[in-house]
Amino acid sequence: MNQYSSWKYILILLSIGLSVLYVTPNFYGESFAVQVMPVKAGEVVDRSTLKLVEASLDKANIQNTGITFEDTDIKIKFKEATDQLNAKQAIEKSLGKKFVVALNLISNSPDWLSNLGALPMYLGLDLRGGVHFLMQLDLSKLSEKKNDGFLANVRKELQKEKIKYYDSKVINNYVQLKFKSEDALNEAKNIIRAQGSGRSIFGGNAPAKETEAFNFSEIKNNNEFILKIKNNQYTDEENVNFALKQNLETLHNRVNELGVAEPIIQQQGQDRIVVQLPGVQDTAKAKEIIGRTAILEMRMVDEDRSDPATIEKAENGQLPPGTELYYDRSGNPLLVKKEVILTGERLEDASPGVDQMTGQSVVYLDLDSIGTNIFKEVTRKNIGKRIALLLIEKNYTEVITAPKIKSEIGGGNVMITGMENAQESTDISLLLRAGSLSVPMEIVEERTVGPSMGKENIARGVNSTMWGFAAIVVLMVSYYMFFGVVSVIGLSVNLLFLTALLSALQATLTLPGLAAIAITIGMAIDANVLINERIRDEIRNGMPPQKSISQGYDKAWGTILDSNITTMIAGLALFMFGSGPIKGFAVVLVLGILTSVFSAIFVSRGIVNYIYGNKRTIKKISIGEIFKVENN
């Protein structure tokens, strides 16, 4: 009755063996390492990179303790933290801008373990130190921007075809134009419709899509013919998606510029992005680079309306239609057209430099092929006019410079003057190089944990678990004797399974997660207590020991199941509605329930069966003294 077939024992031993394997990497410790990764996602590091890295280390005379080389990165381990820092500098110098060189800590566990996927537990930011940002996209301007661009394109097309219109503007989510005749209106409609098939008349961030994308509506009012066009090219949702994707990519690039190992950059919900940077200490710098919402836009200065009188009016709030008023660095007002010629997206590269002629700090821009063509055409058409370079940050737009176009500029190389100093040209070129954001973002949540705090948190969690465990051992063994020992073994196995699962799944372990391990231990013992009490009950009722054991386990099973399922419901809710550290708590809680049911029932029963199962008759089992009511 209390016998397990041998496959059950094999299963138990196998799961324990496997768990031990997956837990071991946690005990090897970590060494200081430098990690070399390509800046752009999708690119790889090759042998030549490896050779360069090795050569630079040799040259700087830095000893390493091992190099691992994969397509995605090169990792070099060092004994000392100072070696690590020196190596980073040396490698950065020899590799240049194409690679990210980041400091990291790498597990010392042997390769054969890593190859099996056995890795140390993945620690959350609160345990390893670092910053967590939640960024919110400012979508208020997205639709407006799309329609502004659309209107500008419509005007351009109508002017090209010499169709007369007046009073054109964006109203709510559509564009409105007025015409003097019905013919003009119809012609305009046809032109716009024709342009709608796959051309870039739409404005906004997204590439054009091959669909019928407009809703036209007409109003005839005496001699006024009003055309309203609704641009359906992209729904707001699609537009948001494009903007988000682009911002994600930009953030990736910016984080790479920061040189962070194992960053996490993910979409969260509809319009938010999570950025986690383990090990980053200089939060100010991180925020500067990540949070800065610099968008570069090139727009024409409205020279036709730049007379002092108009500008003065504009400063008092009477803006000529289609223009915006900005100030340059010296505080001079400029009327700039709303229509955007180029944005930072069209940038291939940006680098700081010095203008040979004047000795001033400048930024050199390198445009891509589309950008080069547009820029060439615009400069050819607008010789003698000024082109403004706007740096747009959240709620603040500044004209960096507005140089006069002296001649047509081909080739896509542009020099921006007007930098205040070398530092600024470096900063701005870094921002531009790392890509611009398609919509501004704001940090709406920040959680920073210092490195010493992280270590302290680990100690807190581990100590709570260890002492809690020790106390339970004393309690159980003294109360239930041998069955207490069995419970404790079951509990140890549970802890082993849980740690192994967390390591194997690489679930993020947080401080609340560590707390959940401790609580799981406290709660998991419930199953053992239930079983032991049931067995005592059966003995108290006069059952023979063997029968008591099997009855005890059987009867306790239903109760154990019920109570664990209810806890599971709570765990799942925490997982669904929780975020960050709370999610970490939930993951451990849910996994802990699974492992504890397995170990309390299956494993502990195995031990009991192994000890008692083969004996034909046992007079007494060691489950502590049992009190019986004397019946007289």
Added chain:
Amino acid sequence: MEIFRVKTDIPFMKFRKISAIISTSIFIASILFLVFRGLNLGVDFTGGTLMEVSYPQAANLEEIRSTLKQIDLPEAQVQNFGTNSDVLIRLPVVENLSLADLSEKIALTLKQSDPALKIERVESVGSQVGDELYEDGALAILFVAIGIMLYLWLRFEWRFAVAAIVANMHDVVIILGFFAFFQWEFNLTVLAAVLAVLGYSVNESVVVFDRVRENFRVMRKSSVIEVVNNAITRTMSRTIMTHLSTQTVVICMLIFGGEILHNFSIALTIGILFGIYSSIMVGCPLAIWLGTNQSNLAVVDVKAEK
């Protein structure tokens, strides 16, 4: 060793009127505290900034306060925690100053007067995110309550489900009441504890109800009250052992867990203690009062065993 040498069943249900009075008054008191004092919500829910700064020597709180006043942050709360060199600074959401800038500004200003200080932890939450976390928290509690109720309804019977969930919510409200009364900070981690308590303390009811159901089958001639008393008495040893174990772990967390786990452990402690009481003295009387008896449980039981 057998601690609980009970010869006869303890007549728990004899005290159910007294316990009803006790429960109701604690419950109402908790609600009153919640309404009139309210929870001292942490930055997770209200939005705002919390900074933990550690100085190499004892920190001069007055100086920190006046420094913060100078940079137009008079609403900053500055206090020690743990040791006298660790300082906690709390700030509500400041208008016209972004979250990101606020913490940097404070760090920069404080470092001017003492460059050796370390910023150990920053938690900044925008008011919108705070509202969402609050909403999500409420939803999570609701979800758990409904989920548990449905499960118990399936496994037992609606009377037990209702009784268990009322006993459970009674615990949750009391935890919240304690937090309101003492104005302990209520943050996301404490919420996690509350939800864990919801899942955990219902175990207690499940164990007792399981016994009640079993007893109805065996003790055919006994009254409902006798059956319930017997079930509680016979599960008491388990109750004490389990909660003693869990509570020991929680105490270890209280001792070793540091500031972050402190309120978390307190919430669990209250939850565990009241969980024992409520499942016996709230859940069972309620189940009786709702009319649990042999016939309505037996029917469910036959179904379950088919």
